[in-house]
Amino acid sequence: MRRCSCWEICVAVHGGSGLSSTVSAVAALLSLPLSIVAFVMSIRTQRYTLHAATISDWYREMNELSNLRITHWQTAHLIELPESYSGEVAVLRAALASASEAELRQYELLERAVAVRIFEIFEQIVYHLRLAIDVGDHRKAVFLEEVKNYMTGRLLLNPRLLYLWSALGGRLNAYFEPYTKEIYDKEVGQAAPETMDARGPYR
16 A cells, blocks of 8 residues: 655645645745855855955055155154164154244144044054954954054054153043053053153154
């Protein structure tokens, strides 16, 4: 005797309506995995897009600073790394030798504004990094950690930036959030007077 399949039994018992319900149920079951896959792919795509945007934002900020060599060359020393800082300051002093006292004071004001912008970029990085860690965005956190390490391990060790940030110097640290200062103190530390440039290129 031939055994009836589950499909045939369902049709026999429930008729056409049962068949329709079964088809709907099967379709629903099949659509669930597809929905999950689509959701996962959407999340991955979104994270990739955000990660790419983070990288683009960082390089845009660095390009902004690099453009200062053209637009405000009088402050170019602020984006020099420690190993090339003294040479840049010597060049600037020679270039500004004929500047008036009033012009030099204007350059000092401009210098503070540029330094504030650099520290603002640092603050944005440390807060974005903390957020990426909090939400579990590992790839973004890894990239931002590298950026932070570049700033705290190289750029922010610029002798003039050390002076302008310091409470014993330019006191720009007062303008920033406690968390930013906490990370700065932990990773850059309180600079010794001999590592800071209190004079700058204008005196």
